Amino acid sequence: xxxxxxxxxxxxxxxxxxxxxxxxxxxxxxxxxxxxxxxxxxxxxxxxxxxxxxxxxxxxxxxxxxxxxxxxxxxxxxxxxxxxxxxxxxxxxxxxxxxxxxxxxxxxxxxxxxxxxxxxxxxxxxxxxxxxxxxxxxxxxxxxxxxxxxxxxxxxxxxxxxxxxxxxxxxxxxxxxxxxxxxxxxxxxxxxxxxxxxxxxxxxxxxxxxxxxxxxxxxxxxxxxxxxxxxxxxxxxxxxxxxxxxxxxxxxxxxxxxxxxxxxxxxxxxxxxxxxxxxxxxxxxxxxxxxxxxxxxxxxxxxxxxxxxxxxxxxxxxxxxxxxx
Amino acid sequence: xxxxxxxxxxxxxxxxxxxxxxxxxxxxxxxxxxxxxxxxxxxxxxxxxxxxxxxxxxxxxxxxxxxxxxxxxxxxxxxxxxxxxxxxxxxxxxxxxxxxxxxxxxxxxxxxxxxxxxxxxxxxxxxxxxxxxxxxxxxxxxxxxxxxxxxxxxxxxxxxxxxxxxxxxxxxxxxxxxxxxxxxxxxxxxxxxxxxxxxxxxxxxxxxxxxxxxxxxxxxxxxxxxxxxxxxxxxxxxxxxxxxxxxxxxxxxxxxxxxxxxxxxxxxxxxxxxxxxxxxxxxxxxxxxxxxxxxxxxxxxxxxxxxxxxxxxxxxxxxxx
Numbered sequence: 258x259x260x261x262x263x264x265x266x267x268x269x270x271x272x273x274x275x276x277x278x279x280x281x282x283x284x285x286x287x288x289x290x291x292x293x294x295x296x297x298x299x300x301x302x303x304x305x306x307x308x309x310x311x312x313x314x315x316x317x318x319x320x321x322x323x324x325x326x327x328x329x330x331x332x333x334x335x336x337x338x339x340x341x342x343x344x345x346x347x348x349x350x351x352x353x354x355x356x357x358x359x360x361x362x363x364x365x366x367x368x369x370x371x372x373x374x375x376x377x378x379x380x381x382x383x384x385x386x387x388x389x390x391x392x393x394x395x396x397x398x399x400x401x402x403x404x405x406x407x408x409x410x411x412x413x414x415x416x417x418x419x420x421x422x423x424x425x426x427x428x429x430x431x432x433x434x435x436x437x438x439x440x441x442x443x444x445x446x447x448x449x450x451x452x453x454x455x456x457x458x459x460x461x462x463x464x465x466x467x468x469x470x471x472x473x474x475x476x477x478x479x480x481x482x483x484x485x486x487x488x489x490x491x492x493x494x495x496x497x498x499x500x501x502x503x504x505x506x507x508x509x510x511x512x513x514x515x516x517x518x519x520x521x522x523x524x525x526x527x528x529x530x531x532x533x534x535x536x537x538x539x540x541x542x543x544x545x546x547x548x549x550x551x552x553x554x555x556x557x558x559x560x561x562x563x564x565x566x567x568x569x570x571x572x573x574x575x576x577x578x579x580x581x582x
Numbered sequence: 583x584x585x586x587x588x589x590x591x592x593x594x595x596x597x598x599x600x601x602x603x604x605x606x607x608x609x610x611x612x613x614x615x616x617x618x619x620x621x622x623x624x625x626x627x628x629x630x631x632x633x634x635x636x637x638x639x640x641x642x643x644x645x646x647x648x649x650x651x652x653x654x655x656x657x658x659x660x661x662x663x664x665x666x667x668x669x670x671x672x673x674x675x676x677x678x679x680x681x682x683x684x685x686x687x688x689x690x691x692x693x694x695x696x697x698x699x700x701x702x703x704x705x706x707x708x709x710x711x712x713x714x715x716x717x718x719x720x721x722x723x724x725x726x727x728x729x730x731x732x733x734x735x736x737x738x739x740x741x742x743x744x745x746x747x748x749x750x751x752x753x754x755x756x757x758x759x760x761x762x763x764x765x766x767x768x769x770x771x772x773x774x775x776x777x778x779x780x781x782x783x784x785x786x787x788x789x790x791x792x793x794x795x796x797x798x799x800x801x802x803x804x805x806x807x808x809x810x811x812x813x814x815x816x817x818x819x820x821x822x823x824x825x826x827x828x829x830x831x832x833x834x835x836x837x838x839x840x841x842x843x844x845x846x847x848x849x850x851x852x853x854x855x856x857x858x859x860x861x862x863x864x865x866x867x868x869x870x871x872x873x874x875x876x877x878x879x880x881x882x883x884x885x886x887x888x889x890x891x892x893x894x895x896x897x898x899x900x901x902x903x
Contacts, residue, residue, distance in 0.1 A: 301802065324720060324722075375866075410719065411721060
């Protein structure tokens with residue numbers, strides 16, 4: 258198989274960025290409102306499922322791009338196509354926006370009529386040939402903070418995801434009273450197509466000091482939608498863990514006596530603890546990736562330890578009350 | 583892998599297909615001024631259109647090698663920008679004039695139906711699917727231009743004084759994306775928002791009209807704007823346009839309304855509008871399932887359908903006296 262003149266060669270990679278945040282509203286949204294919130298287009302229904310948890314997905318929104326792809330070596334390959342973005346709401350509480358595109362290794366030498374790209378949603382084709390390792394390194398290594406004003410702008414998936422979040426969060430349906438403080442997390446991911454027979458897929462998860470998470474995946478038989486769903490799920494669990502750690506930190510658990518710490522942790526019990534369900538939405542392809550991540554860094558192990566700590570505190574505080582009664 | 587799968591119906595949408603003709607021929611587009619000019623104007627228009635409508639049918643049989651061409655005809659009445667007359671008054675006259683010229687109007691549509699029909703808003707469905715062709719350098723950080731209600735085929739002249747502290751901004755020519763050396767730049771106003779809500783522009787509604795005729799619009803997988811049969815048994819036409827369904831089938835034996843391709847016979851003054859229609863059609867991302875269904879069906883019939891939607895609309899423009 259070759260890249261082909263029309264750029265319809267096999268996908269060489271798929272990459273994306275997920276932004277995860279708490280839905281800015283006091284109570285978690287019930288199903289009907291979740292559906293209303295994510296109705297970004299009037300012609301397509303919001304998809305939702307209730308098992309194993311309430312999960313709603315907006316229709317995909319496309320954005321046209323014609324710009325350079327990032328590259329570690331500084332070689333700028335121009336690429337044209339559409340970036341696909343969607344918003345996802347889990348249990349009416351955690352909102353995520355993902356922007357992604359996939360790309361073949363080579364494409365047509367010049368930009369074709371726009372209709373050619375419109376019928377390939379979520380595909381960005383290079384003009385000429387690109388080097389996948391170079392783009393991967395450039396994409397995962399790029400930092401959003403200090404843009405170089407003189408360099409040609411490279412594709413900005415973060416901006417697309419952020420704009421989508423703003424569009425969803427700007428709706429009057431939300432009362433903007435969050436039950437606790439939390440921060441947005443960013444996960445940038447890049448999945449390369451591995452040759453068949455290379456064994457199970459592999460993933461490399463990194464948390465950088467500035468808060469950016471990066472994930473590099475290598476998988477045979479790349480299914481862009483499956484990989485994207487896996488990355489959303491990973492981002493969700495990483496956000497849950499990060500948020501719970503911060504909450505425990507702020508509650509000064511272990512150093513404060515009395516009920517203060519327990520009161521500070523109450524939102525975790527009300528809003529977060531039931532959300533932990535790694536692998537619930539992961540398709541068969543990327544499922545083995547969870548095993549690796551559970552071994553190292555061991556997400557669930559850490560989560561359970563934290564949850565147990567909270568439950569122990571709650572139980573301890575309950576004892577004197579009962580004695581006084 | 584286990585053989586167990588769990589699927590929830592609501593998480594897995596389905597798309598319905600539509601019956602399709604080979605060609606949808608538009609015999610005319612009636613505005614208030616045409617109506618005001620009296621039945622003579624209609625007669626004149628139909629006389630001019632007739633040879634073109636016949637030619638379209640012949641060409642379909644000849645060039646495409648279709649043995650039994652399915653061709654449906656339609657007529658559009660503008661009741662969106664101005665309200666005039668009533669179906670009871672207009673329809674008998676319209677049908678009589680067409681018949682006198684040897685034409686049959688299979689379907690009649692109201693332009694307001696392109697904006698809102700049966701609880702569906704076809705225009706807003708299309709608006710939600712606009713994906714601008716990006717000028718060179720677009721990296722996704724700019725907000726969608728559809729937020730301002732204008733769509734163009736390239737890069738606009740930068741606004742004067744757009745960049746702070748940059749001093750006098752030199753004027754730069756607009757550029758058509760993919761121009762052949764020189765640009766034909768076009769910027770189309772799709773709507774304006776006033777106190778009374780949104781008013782869609784004539785070119786945008788015309789683009790919606792083309793998409794409806796091409797059978798490419800769906801809402802949650804369901805077809806939009808279904809034709810309601812309207813024969814003599816239903817009695818007189820209503821006194822109010824609102825009481826007439828947005829799309830009526832006047833001929834019981836008509837071929838399906840939607841078609842693989844459209845052909846419109848229009849006076850030359852519509853040329854800019856249809857150029858704008860082409861620009862809009864080139865920047866609408868339609869549902870993959872619908873495009874695939876149409877392509878597969880055409881393939882089975884051995885009928886060639888251009889992949890680009892804008893290329894599925896053909897025209898004949900005639901000079902008005």
